[in-house]
Amino acid sequence: MNNNIRPADMKRINTPQLAEAFIAEQVAQVQAQVGGKKVLLALSGGVDSSVVAALLIKAIGKQLVCVHVNHGLMRKGESEQVIEVFKNQLDANLIYVDATDRFLDLLAGVDEPERKRKIIGGEFIKVFDEEARKLEGISFLAQGTIYPDILESDGVKAHHNVGGLPEDMEFELVEPVKLLFKDEVRVVGRALGLPESMVERQPFPGPGLGVRCLGAITRDRLAALRESDAILREEFGKAGLKVWQFFTVVPDFRSTGVRDGKRAFDWPVIIRAVNTVDAMTATVPEIPWAVLQTITGRILAEVPGVCRVLYDLTPKPVGTIEWE
Numbered sequence: 001m002n003n004n005i006r007p008a009d010m011k012r013i014n015t016p017q018l019a020e021a022f023i024a025e026q027v028a029q030v031q032a033q034v035g036g037k038k039v040l041l042a043l044s045g046g047v048d049s050s051v052v053a054a055l056l057i058k059a060i061g062k063q064l065v066c067v068h069v070n071h072g073l074m075r076k077g078e079s080e081q082v083i084e085v086f087k088n089q090l091d092a093n094l095i096y097v098d099a100t101d102r103f104l105d106l107l108a109g110v111d112e113p114e115r116k117r118k119i120i121g122g123e124f125i126k127v128f129d130e131e132a133r134k135l136e137g138i139s140f141l142a143q144g145t146i147y148p149d150i151l152e153s154d155g156v157k158a159h160h161n162v163g164g165l166p167e168d169m170e171f172e173l174v175e176p177v178k179l180l181f182k183d184e185v186r187v188v189g190r191a192l193g194l195p196e197s198m199v200e201r202q203p204f205p206g207p208g209l210g211v212r213c214l215g216a217i218t219r220d221r222l223a224a225l226r227e228s229d230a231i232l233r234e235e236f237g238k239a240g241l242k243v244w245q246f247f248t249v250v251p252d253f254r255s256t257g258v259r260d261g262k263r264a265f266d267w268p269v270i271i272r273a274v275n276t277v278d279a280m281t282a283t284v285p286e287i288p289w290a291v292l293q294t295i296t297g298r299i300l301a302e303v304p305g306v307c308r309v310l311y312d313l314t315p316k317p318v319g320t321i322e323w324e
């Protein structure tokens with residue numbers, strides 16, 4: 001039997017009761033698979049890896065070793081939330097690696113989008129490998145593979161991640177949510193007590209803010225990006241807007257402004273918001289004018305080095321969701 005195929009009679013997990021039953025079943029299964037051995041997990045703070053972490057903490061407690069690599073391209077408060085939820089609240093065995101300088105030094109002066117992605121992806125694996133090598137007695141690697149990963153890419157997420165580890169390190173995989181769809185993973189996450197902001201997190205690319213700080217990343221523009229993105233998220237939340245994905249972008253060109261009676265030559269911030277079903281095509285929602293005005297006012301007042309705010313009206317196609 002191929003255990004990568006969802007059984008035809010498997011119920012859609014859409015109630016807390018069904019989630020509880022799933023959790024109980026997986027806890028027993030993981031305990032049987034792992035025994036007294038140790039499991040390693042790269043915990044990004046995304047929905048899938050967070051739910052796997054919470055599930056495994058319930059099943060095997062401190063036999064799970066979570067590694068959170070902060071590549072310096074996280075959104076505001078995200079790494080802090082990972083530490084707060086998993087280390088402080090769930091008492092997890094969590095290794096936090098602040099690799100910000102390593103990533104930003106490597107990325108300095110690199111302006112080609114695909115090259116930026118390769119550097120970020122490659123360095124991520126390197127940092128994770130280094131941490132894994134420091135640990136002793138790890139027998140399993142846990143992953144947040146979900147069913148669409150298996151359906152769409154024949155398990156590429158799994159192969160890719162494992163393939164990134166040194167060949168002399170052999171791990172058996174633990175993938176407790178691999179037969180679930182995204183909405184089911186969220187229901188399970190909620191039943192495990194994860195905060196709503198984590199369970200309902202919008203999609204966030206692996207290279208993070210790196211592909212939104214356009215061209216060669218600089219620390220000043222990255223800071224402006226992180227602050228403006230936080231303001232956007234806060235105001236969309238306050239307004240109760242239901243939008244699939246939204247974020248800010250900071251281009252690598254300046255624009256003229258006037259502040260306190262003096263000329264400024266600062267960065268623009270672009271607001272990007274899209275609705276989509278599968279990210280293949282996307283439409284741009286009509287955001288209430290008052291909300292856009294509030295966001296614009298706050299970004300101009302609160303984010304240093306920004307003198308202009310724009311709203312991107314481009315649907316996909318022709319424009320992609322990300323700017324690079």
Ligand code: XMP
Binds near residue numbers: 245
């Ligand atoms: P585009 O920009 O291609 O984005 O319209 C479609 C969806 O994919 C996300 N995206 C990425 N996710 N690594 C990721 O993990 C990437 O390099 C990457 N590039 C784009 C994007 O945020 C959107 O949800």
